[in-house]
Amino acid sequence: MLKQLRPALVMIVAMTAITGLLYPLAMTSVSQAIFPAQANGSVIERDGKIVGSALIGQYFASPGYFHGRPSATTGPDPADPSKSVAQPYNAANSMGSNLGPSNPALIDRIKTDAATLKAENPNAPVPMDLVTTTGSGLDPHITPEAAAFQVPRVAKARNLPEDRVAALVSQHVEGRLFGILGEPRVNVLELNLALDKLAAG
Structure with a gap:
């Protein structure tokens, strides 16, 4: 044995x-x-302080910032920990909504979000990634089209010329990896930090 x-x-x-x-x-x-x-962790610093990661999105609600994709992540309700509430970009609880394309709740949410966005920029079609979530709920990127769509709102809120904000977006477009993998994209946090710098002057 x-x-x-x-x-x-x-x-x-x-x-x-x-x-x-x-x-x-x-x-x-x-x-x-x-x-x-x-x-x-691909951390991003500003003035010596860590403000986020290039790999995890953040929630920006102010009209003076570019917004990322909708996030379906949740977290415990502070008033009642036995319940969950929406907590966008909650890195401790990466998840998708798990709602199918025929789910009425998903359809209603997309219609509402699309109408809100259309009111902000009636002259352009609403990019798909501004109304749909990702599987993780933490995507830090949006398409260049989604960033360009938000330029009029951001420029107006910041009292900046649209062409300067549009040029800033163009400077922050990341190309395909090795020229062939993935799609062109814009990191929302890095763009917003550059926007703060531009607005400061």
Whole structure:
């Protein structure tokens, strides 16, 4: 019996050490050496303070900021922790709405959001990503079209010329990875930080 237990125990200890300690330490060391910014969360700083991550969206409600995609994430209700309430971009509870395309609640929400956006910019079609959520609810990017759609509202709220705000959007369009993967996109947090800088002067 001991003859059979000994190899099993040795294997458990060895594999625990290799996969639970050595491998994670090696990967952490390599990632810190090669990609330190990404390994530390792709944080974005302003004036020496961490204001967010390039990988996780934030909720901007003010008309003077560009808005990201709608987020369906929830969190505990402060008044009653047994209930959930909407908490957009709650990184502790990544989730989608799980509503199908024929769900009346989803259809009504999209119609309401589209009407609100259309009132802000009646001269342009409402981009799809401004009324639909993602599977994670944390997407930090919008399409260049979605950013351009918001230029008139943001420029008016900031009392800035539309062409300057539009030029700022163009400067923040990220291309396809290696020129072929993904789609052009705009990081909303980085764009809004640049907008603050532009407005400050």
